[in-house]
Amino acid sequence: MRRVPWLPIVAILTMLIMAIFAPLIAPHDPIEQTLRDRLLPPVWMADGEVRYLLGTDTFGRDILSRLIYGARVSLIVAVLALVAGGGVGLSIGILAGYLGGWVENVLMRLVDAAFTFPAILFALLLSVTMGQGLGTLVTAISLLLWASFARVIRSEVLTLKQRDFVALAKVRGCSTLRIMASHILPNVLNTFMVLVTLNIGVVIIAEASLSFLGAGIPPPTPTWGLMVSEGRASIADAWWVAVIPGLAITFLVLSVNLLGDWLRDQLDPRLRQL
């Protein structure tokens, strides 16, 4: 049995605490500009100041505080998109797998289509037509998620459907809806949880990429992707503005992926090939 991944768990908890208690933890206002303190390096470098542990950006805003507030955006988007996209995928997977026939055919062709067409294009289209904002972002990222959930859940349901307890429920006269809700659903929840964990990283990267491309939460709200994007212009003079938020993204995604791998081995080793 694999060891419990303590380091990732600690990293994720730290980030959760940062996100939830951001106003209490952050040393500065994340949006307030102090132009006098522009582009100060992190504290361990020659001109670093203790007031700004991770330095400041082009507008003299504290990078650490922006990082802490930015964790909020990542977290909120991740939760909402996983609930929405994962929920839709779960429902479609159960419907397609259990009902079969033409319903399955139509739904799975839609899933194929969603796999072929990159969701980022829809996301960009939505941001231009519906305007930037949390709602648009969550819709866009849900579109990225639902198909992979639906595909895995459906194949689980296909095997569950053959089991005796489903046949028994049918004999006892349970309605189709009832069988799906109280016999099939509870049995795919483990898989669902594994999928959720394995996709947190996907959501965080997608949110950051869309912010980077100017299709995320609009400025001045700090998000990690936007911070990297804003730091790009000053990369020659101040590497830390772009590098530090990127490191935060990599570190967080790495942590949730390691946790997800472990959880999958614990709950549902058959999903290995995912």
Next chain:
Amino acid sequence: MGRFIARRILQGAVLLILVTAIVFVLGRMTGNPVDMMLPEDATAEDRERLIRTLDLDGPIHSQFFTFVSNALQGDLGTSIRMRQPALDVFLSRLPNTLAIIPWALLLAMVIGIPLGVIAALYRGRFLDRASGTIAVLGIATPNFWLGIVLIFIFAVELGWLPSGRMGGPEHYVLPVITLGTFLTAGFMRLTRSSMLDVMESEYVKLARIKGLPEPVVVWKHSLRNALIPVLTLWGVFVGNLITGAIVTETVFAWPGVGRLTYEAVIYRDFPLLQAVIMLEAVLIVLVNLVVDILYAYVDPRIRYS
């Protein structure tokens, strides 16, 4: 074989219709299409002409019909910012994207496939775990950030390579690495799992029993068959390549269709964006079709399933 291809063509057509319908609905329902399609300084005459070409006074189904028939005739609207037909703008940028994609794919395969083979051969041991770690790191690193870090190291600090824009061969290095690493982990993981399957098969066991040298068994008998599923990945990769190209070309100011997509977004150039998205969908469908046909040709089991 004929039926198989016909089914795939139908699937591609359905995808294109879906994309067109979504683009159409979003363009009509979320605001005044005339305002979205024309520059702010457009004259009353321009507006009048647009309403006529797009049939905006007609009922919705006839608007859709006009939209589709215009698109089929190559009229995908006019870019607001560049004041040129969107199709022309797209086609003028396409060669620049096609100039980096083969190199990025080559890089991803040259690194990803051997790493996948090695990981499969040393399953569960150090080399497997080491290459697994590389893959996990590759997935966790945002592509746009990697590009910026590469610019910082190789353009700013070391001064070895240019930081962006198109030019001589040295301009290709960083964008190709950025786009290539985006794909490497996928190739590696699929090669590994596919190799593991193949190495359990009867014909590989037979090759061993015949006393063939191990390198021949691995690189000839196993890898050749293991690469078949890797081929299908190409279909999925077109989508990924477009996503990767948008990000990479944005970071390196590379004048391809990816950068064009980004420009359409930040300048709110809706006619250009809708054209770019539909044209990219056409590319995706075409490449997928070619990959499917190749796949069916290489692996007869697919044709009859």
